[in-house]
Amino acid sequence: MKRLFGFLILAAFSCMLHAQRVLSLDSCRNMAIANNKSLLIAKERMQKAHYDRKAAFTNFLPDFSATGTYMYFSDEISLLNDGQKSALNHMGTSLQQGLTQAATPIIQHIAQTNPQLAASLQQAIQSGKLDGMSTALNQLGNELTDALRTDTRNVWAGAVTLMQPLYMGGKIRAYHRITKFSEALARTQHDAQLQDLILNTDDAYWTVVSLSYKKKMAESFLDLVNRLDGDVEKMIREGVATKADGLTVKVKVNEAEMLLTKVDNGLALSKMVLCQLCGMDLDTKFTLTDEDRTDLQVSETVPDDAVQRAWTYRPELKSLDWANKIYEDKVRVVRSEMLPSLALTGGYLVSNPSLLNGFENKFRGMWNVGIMLSVPVFHWNEGIYKVKAAKSEVNIARLQQTEAQEKIELQVNQSLFKNTEAQKRLALSEKNMEKAEENLRYADKGFKEGVIPVTNVMEAQTAWLSAQSDRIDAQIDLKLAQTYLQKAMGTLGPGL
Numbered sequence: 001m002k003r004l005f006g007f008l009i010l011a012a013f014s015c016m017l018h019a020q021r022v023l024s025l026d027s028c029r030n031m032a033i034a035n036n037k038s039l040l041i042a043k044e045r046m047q048k049a050h051y052d053r054k055a056a057f058t059n060f061l062p063d064f065s066a067t068g069t070y071m072y073f074s075d076e077i078s079l080l081n082d083g084q085k086s087a088l089n090h091m092g093t094s095l096q097q098g099l100t101q102a103a104t105p106i107i108q109h110i111a112q113t114n115p116q117l118a119a120s121l122q123q124a125i126q127s128g129k130l131d132g133m134s135t136a137l138n139q140l141g142n143e144l145t146d147a148l149r150t151d152t153r154n155v156w157a158g159a160v161t162l163m164q165p166l167y168m169g170g171k172i173r174a175y176h177r178i179t180k181f182s183e184a185l186a187r188t189q190h191d192a193q194l195q196d197l198i199l200n201t202d203d204a205y206w207t208v209v210s211l212s213y214k215k216k217m218a219e220s221f222l223d224l225v226n227r228l229d230g231d232v233e234k235m236i237r238e239g240v241a242t243k244a245d246g247l248t249v250k251v252k253v254n255e256a257e258m259l260l261t262k263v264d265n266g267l268a269l270s271k272m273v274l275c276q277l278c279g280m281d282l283d284t285k286f287t288l289t290d291e292d293r294t295d296l297q298v299s300e301t302v303p304d305d306a307v308q309r310a311w312t313y314r315p316e317l318k319s320l321d322w323a324n325k326i327y328e329d330k331v332r333v334v335r336s337e338m339l340p341s342l343a344l345t346g347g348y349l350v351s352n353p354s355l356l357n358g359f360e361n362k363f364r365g366m367w368n369v370g371i372m373l374s375v376p377v378f379h380w381n382e383g384i385y386k387v388k389a390a391k392s393e394v395n396i397a398r399l400q401q402t403e404a405q406e407k408i409e410l411q412v413n414q415s416l417f418k419n420t421e422a423q424k425r426l427a428l429s430e431k432n433m434e435k436a437e438e439n440l441r442y443a444d445k446g447f448k449e450g451v452i453p454v455t456n457v458m459e460a461q462t463a464w465l466s467a468q469s470d471r472i473d474a475q476i477d478l479k480l481a482q483t484y485l486q487k488a489m490g491t492l493g494p495g496l
Contacts, residue, residue, distance in 0.1 A: 021286040025205055028278055028288075032201045035279025039197055042190040049183035056179040059165070059172045068158040077150045088141035093134050150359050154352075158365075161347035168343075169336030174329040181329070185322040192315040195492045197277075202483045204274040205288065206476045211267040212291040213472040218263045221465045222256040228461070229253050231447075232454060245454045252458050296475045302419055306489050310412045311405065313490030320401040327397050331390040338383035340375040408488070415485040422478040429467065429474040436460075436467035 023031075033039060080088070087094070165172060229249045235241035272282045280286075290296060303309060311317060350365030357364070376383070443460035446452030486492035
């Protein structure tokens, strides 16, 4: 029970802290940056571009590969036909028969001249001495037939190869530069999305602040008209005011209540938008640090070199610059297809059966090294057309960059004009606020003394509410105008 009670106390305290959560502009920005899915996708694209660059660098290094294979054949390859095999297997017998047939007329001729020598030769032939020679030759023929057997029904082969590019027409170097520029391009695109996110967060933040101020003004206005309604009711009972005056004031009370309801709804929706941007639950309770300030501090300084800063810091221009460099290297890649390529090759080949020492059912291998040269000869000017198409892409990118510079210069000038306009509007709203407060003070005092009618008091209250609302809007507009100016210059974001 004690543990349960302590846990409940801790949970209640955590809920109180969560309910009293106070957020500043920087904290809203940081939460939005940490939870925005589009920004996380941009970070992953940066990681992908980084690993693509590392993969492109490996093309400078030698490439090693190993392959192996096994194949079974239904019949083996034979270097000898059946007749040749039979002749080799019976080589001794054929030789003996040939010698016997050739010796018979010789012996007959010798018998006519020398009967004794003929008898000796006939005895030597019949004694079987040639049979041993025939058997030995037959055995030699069988061994030769077996030696020429390939036994290629079961074939094993494997190879380890090396490929080192020596010259590829500049393709490898250009591709490596393309991946480096792509990594930089992904970084600038991430910066652009970051600035867009910060701009949307600031817009939602100051919208909540503006509506919070307007809610306070609507509540103050409702209190004013309620007090006026009470005073008019007293005056009606005393016969100083008419029922028409009371109805007019009650209409004003209803309008003030409706205005407060609209402001409450708008504030709730604006807080939901800010919660969605910051990655919080839509029903999260929070307050903003600028809601409790009586006056928003707004800086009115404007840089003199706004256009030059935009050309230097705008991520869109940086992205187009990297794109130009990528297209220029793509021209080199396309041109390399028309240039010769040279590579060093080497490897080790092993097979079973092997051919290094006749046909043997053993794994034997050998090394090899060489140079491979490939020279394009003629492809009907396909490469020339591709190079011209790549150059057209370069020209398109340059024109897009020039057009973007012109549009960004116009955008910066528009932001400067809006900033100047917002400053003037703030100055005028502050003067109008002073006059509205003074007019309301005189109207209240005159109404209490009975020299000013109710309609004048309500007009003074309406003018005061309008002046308050205009002053808040002017301050928020100046804040947003400065934010949009920073976005136009490309200096909106951490470290800028």
